[in-house]
Amino acid sequence: MLLGAIADDFTGATDLCSMLVRGGMRTVQLIGVPPADMPIPDVDAIVVALKSRTAPARQAIDESLAALKWLQAAGARQFFFKYCSTFDSTPHGNIGPVADALVNALDCGFALACPAFPTNARTVYQGHLFVAGSLLNESGMENHPLTPMTDANLVRVLSHQSEGTVGLVPFVTVDRGANAIRDAMTELKERGRRYAIVDAITDAHLVAIGEAAANHALITGGSGIAMGLPGNFRRAGLLADAGDPGALPRIDGACAVVAGSCSRATLAQLGFARLHLPVFELDALTTPDAVALSEAALAWASDKIGDKPVVIAASAPPEKVAALQERLGREQAGALVEEAVALIAEGLVARGVRKMVVAGGETSGAVVGRLGVRSLRIGAEIDPGVPWTLASGSGADLMLALKSGNFGATDFFLKAFRGLEG
Ligand code: ADP
Numbered sequence: 568m569l570l571g572a573i574a575d576d577f578t579g580a581t582d583l584c585s586m587l588v589r590g591g592m593r594t595v596q597l598i599g600v601p602p603a604d605m606p607i608p609d610v611d612a613i614v615v616a617l618k619s620r621t622a623p624a625r626q627a628i629d630e631s632l633a634a635l636k637w638l639q640a641a642g643a644r645q646f647f648f649k650y651c652s653t654f655d656s657t658p659h660g661n662i663g664p665v666a667d668a669l670v671n672a673l674d675c676g677f678a679l680a681c682p683a684f685p686t687n688a689r690t691v692y693q694g695h696l697f698v699a700g701s702l703l704n705e706s707g708m709e710n711h712p713l714t715p716m717t718d719a720n721l722v723r724v725l726s727h728q729s730e731g732t733v734g735l736v737p738f739v740t741v742d743r744g745a746n747a748i749r750d751a752m753t754e755l756k757e758r759g760r761r762y763a764i765v766d767a768i769t770d771a772h773l774v775a776i777g778e779a780a781a782n783h784a785l786i787t788g789g790s791g792i793a794m795g796l797p798g799n800f801r802r803a804g805l806l807a808d809a810g811d812p813g814a815l816p817r818i819d820g821a822c823a824v825v826a827g828s829c830s831r832a833t834l835a836q837l838g839f840a841r842l843h844l845p846v847f848e849l850d851a852l853t854t855p856d857a858v859a860l861s862e863a864a865l866a867w868a869s870d871k872i873g874d875k876p877v878v879i880a881a882s883a884p885p886e887k888v889a890a891l892q893e894r895l896g897r898e899q900a901g902a903l904v905e906e907a908v909a910l911i912a913e914g915l916v917a918r919g920v921r922k923m924v925v926a927g928g929e930t931s932g933a934v935v936g937r938l939g940v941r942s943l944r945i946g947a948e949i950d951p952g953v954p955w956t957l958a959s960g961s962g963a964d965l966m967l968a969l970k971s972g973n974f975g976a977t978d979f980f981l982k983a984f985r986g987l988e989g
Contacts, residue, residue, distance in 0.1 A: 569596060569800050570612040570629045571643025572793075573634045573669075575627070575650050575661065578928050579970045580616035583649045583790040583944040585954050587612045590797030593667060593812045594710025596943040596956070600633045604755025607641045611797075611806060618932075619665065620655055621713045627661040628668045645784065645796070646673065652689040652789035653703060654721060655714040656728060663728020666787050670731070670761060675784035677756040679736075680725060681776060683767035684791030690768040692871075694722040694735045721764045738766040741776065748779035762787075770794060787838055813856055814944040815957045818966050822876035822987075823868070824980050827908040827930030829882050830972030836926070837880050840980045845871050846878040849907060852891050857903055861910035865918070872918050876984050879911050882926070905930055910939035922966040926985050931969035938962055943969075947981045950975045 570592065574580035580596050580895035587594045592611035600615060607613075615634040619627035635646065647667055656662045662680075670678055683691045688699040698706035711727075718724050724814050727731045734755040740747050748765065757764045765776050770791075771776050777795015780786050781803070786796070800806035824840065826833055840846060847867045849860050864879045881904045889898045912923065912934045925931045939961030946955040952974050958967040967981050976982065 568605065568610065568613060569644050569805055570642065570647060570796060571635075571638030571645070572612065572614040572637070572647035572649055573631050574614055574616050575620040575665070575943045576618060577616045577932055578969075579649055579651060579790070580614045580675070581943075581945070581954070581969065582952055583647070584612075584614050585948055585952065586790045586793045587797065587987070588813045588945050588954070590794065591801070591806065591808065591812050592725045592797050593809070594704040594945045596945060598941055598943070600630055601637050603637070605941070608944070610944070611800070611812070613638060613641060613643070614649070618660060620651070622661065624660040624664045627665050631665045632668055632672055635669060645786070647793065647796075648785065648787040649790060650682065650787070652684040652687060652791065653698060653706070653708050653716060654682050654724065655711065656724070657714055658727050660728055662787075663725055665728065666762070667729050669785055673784045677752070677761060677763075678761050678783065678785040678787050679752060679765050679776065679780055680721070681765040681767055681773075681788040681792045683720070683773065684789045685767070685769055687789070689789065689791070691721065691764065691766050692738055692768060693720045693766065694764045695739075696721055705735065725762055729761065733762045733764060734758070736763050738768065741766050741772050743890035745775045745778035748776055752779060760867070767791070771870070774798065789809055813945065813946060813947040813954065815955065815966070816875065818921050818957070818964060821872045821919045822922045822984050823872070823915045823920045824876055824878040824924045824926065825908050825912050825915070825930070825934065826878070826880040826882045826926035827904055827933070828927030828972035829885070829888050832973045832975060833882055833970075834884065835977050836975060837878070837882055839977045840878050843981055844876055844878050846880060849879065849881040849904070851881060851900070851904055851907070852887065852894070855891075855895060855903060857906040857910060858865045860907040861914060864911050865914040868915065869918060872915070872920060876980065878980065881908055901929065905933035909933040913937050916962065922984065922987060923964065924968045924970060924980060926970045926972070927955060928971045935967075935969070938965070940967070943967065947986065949986055950979060955983070955987065
């Protein structure tokens with residue numbers, strides 16, 4: 568095991584995993600802090616996915632330190648704290664407090680901080696974070712319901728959150744390459760800075776920063792900054808070229824899609840699926856009862872499972888979602904539908920489904936929890952950001968693809984299963 572990462576949310580963790588697999592590292596995502604006696608997967612990188620982004624700071628710190636301890640015991644040589652490429656946090660944390668705790672626990676005194684991800688239009692220049700060309704605080708992120716970002720100057724933002732001081736490795740230095748970046752970070756550390764925000768506006772910058780941090784105990788940032796890390800391990804002779812890092816064993820069994828996402832992309836994907844596959848729509852407005860909804864869906868699916876993928880969707884256009892929310896309240900409506908979809912996923916597995924696409928971030932969390940999944944071995948991407956995974960836990964091994972709402976092309980649900988054939 569070479570790299571041990573701690574991610575502050577579930578889909579961000581998967582994003583980082585995909586980046587590492589692309590770089591040639593066999594990677595597993597673990598759901599939550601693993602129990603001490605959990606066997607260590609035989610892979611190059613392990614990403615522990617927490618839900619610590621908006622948790623109280625003390626809880627985020629405790630869970631991150633517990634994850635670090637497990638990853639240290641598992642033998643990781645380098646550690647990574649993954650947060651969002653829009654630096655989602657508040658004046659109280661959690662990026663600063665968690666990074667402080669990790670720096671202290673590792674006794675490394677210094678870490679770089681770089682959320683840049685040019686492929687996704689996140690760039691950092693003079694310490695300021697841009698999203699699709701706009702300053703972070705003018706990008707819409709200033710209105711985020713949980714983590715409004717009202718300052719694009721990351722040196723200032725991280726200074727407010729951390730007990731340490733924060734310096735900058737500016738573009739002119741970064742553009743000169745890995746040696747210049749390494750020297751600049753060493754100088755900042757010697758001057759007592761605990762963090763360096765590092766500018767990056769191209770993938771070449773990310774690779775150079777990664778190379779400059781080859782000997783750092785801790786790296787913090789978005790998944791972009793992981794781009795250069797596999798190369799470090801390869802150059803050090805630690806990472807063998809062992810064929811396809813995303814190769815997964817073949818799992819036999821029936822196919823299904825369950826959808827709880829009401830995002831535009833998911834609705835279009837369901838529209839396309841209706842032309843080719845049997846689709847069952849949950850009607851939570853008529854039957855606001857998770858058990859009854861799941862029983863109806865499973866009764867419909869029972870004689871269809873096996874031939875082609877079956878599709879069961881709670882997804883609905885905004886006016887229908889609003890109607891249910893008006894009747895039950897926003898949280899209650901979401902919880903009811905999530906529970907119904909999770910029960911359906913469980914019932915489908917009991918009826919022989921072994922390959923399942925789940926649409927929706929929160930929905931995926933509910934399904935994974937209900938199925939008792941503890942780890943996801945990351946396979947090939949179906950579309951950018953959505954890989955097939957081999958899910959293991961308390962039940963049978965499954966192929967799971969967890970699709971965040973707006974990801975994936977219109978034919979995603981068909982394409983996903985085609986990719987498993989042959
Ligand atoms: P996305 O990734 O698209 O944001 P999520 O699964 O994270 O999808 O969130 C969608 C939320 O909407 C879930 O809480 C889900 O239970 C809820 N939901 C799904 N269908 C309906 C519906 N018909 N009415 C109300 N809420 C719904």
